[in-house]
Amino acid sequence: MAAVIGVAAVAAAAFLAVGGGSGPNGPRALTSDEVNRLAMTRFRNYQAHGRAVTITVPGTAGRLIVTGSVDYQRKIGYGVVHGTGRDTSSDGLIEWTARSVFVHPMANAPAHAPASPPRSGWYGRPLQSSGSSLDSSLSIALGLGSDRPDNAQLLPQNGAAWLGRDQVDGHRVDVMTGPSSRDRSGTAGSVRYWVGSDGTMYRVRVSVGSESQPVVIDFDTQKYIPVKPVPGVTPTQ
Template identity: 25%
Template sequence: MRGISPARSRRFVLAAVLVGMLSLTGCSTGLSDDGEPLTVEQADTLAQVRFRLAAQGDGVVRVSTGASDAVDHVSAELTVDFDDGIAWGDLKRGPDGIAVTEHVAFSARTYLVEGGAGWQESSPPSPMLTVLFALGADRPENAQLLRQSDARYLGSAEDEGEMLQVFRAPSADGERTDGARASTRLWVDDRRALRRMDAGDDVALVIRPSDVEPAARIPEVDRMLGASDE
């Protein structure tokens, strides 16, 4: 691996990002609303999922934000470099069936769109896109601290034909003191691989790691985003 981004060493940074953007609750059929404290085995599973994803190197994710029939709906298939904190691929804006496809690349600070004049800076269609950089971690979480946090096991549920274990991630500081709770959910298969992350429902934000081969890096984009392929 290349050098680790400092942002990825933060404990459950995706929970912090989502808490800042969203205040959502909700559960899928068959899942507990309150959840149960983690067992030793469940805490160990949850501690590994983000590290295992990043350890595989560049990966492809499918992202969806908003209702599929809404004008602000966004869907994308993106290759993510967790080390450099950049993503690139095809993004669709608008309702399914009539959405406009764009070739995009972005980091947490810069969003690029490929047009007739090459790659140009633009405004991202959703601030939640950068949450995907928090999917990976440079090391496993502390399982003991996870058991002491407000992380919960919500049960098992089917997603895209696969039965998965569903966890609610801990709040950014491990425990909310205002009576609210974190909404981030992590869906994990029996190999401890992350198969889905969402913001607490099926609409606001859903990210699914994919087995599709990563797209080739784009040297021009690397330079514009300050990334390195060394």
């Protein structure tokens, strides 16, 4: 799907995420209805203004789980990070844009980020375009919204396919693949989308770099909380 991943280096690193959701009849070409839903799915996120997300980030030292919200109109995300199967050195609050990451370390991070970010204790850095599975995952999450539908005519020409049917939190979905970048230079089928009957995106899965496990982004995993900028910081897209 055009521009699904907002950073070219991420797109180039994306490979097919194998497993889960495929039915006995897939892969096959998309029907016209499926093409239209896949073309609309990022626009649906933009129309919703923002979505609640849980981002599962792979890593050799254990996974990171980011629980929070992404504002798809302002291109900014905010949430809390917890390590699983690893130490707690990365735990805390996080806010990010396409260019910057701000972290607020916390020894006992809450289950959900507070509605208003703390006024102090933040550390900022540039978002890395490569070499960090966390930053790649944050970039992917931001790229899953667009202010216009994708070109439905181009999707079948660039490798989009139907893989099967599945359920996500009680929602019946179709699992589809699509091209990974605006210029479609990535491997066709490098991203998997779990898409509902109205084009709503419920899950996305994509591999990054040399990690053996894919990034998984689940939507509507908790209540959406509007994203407020870190005090004193103007979001930069």
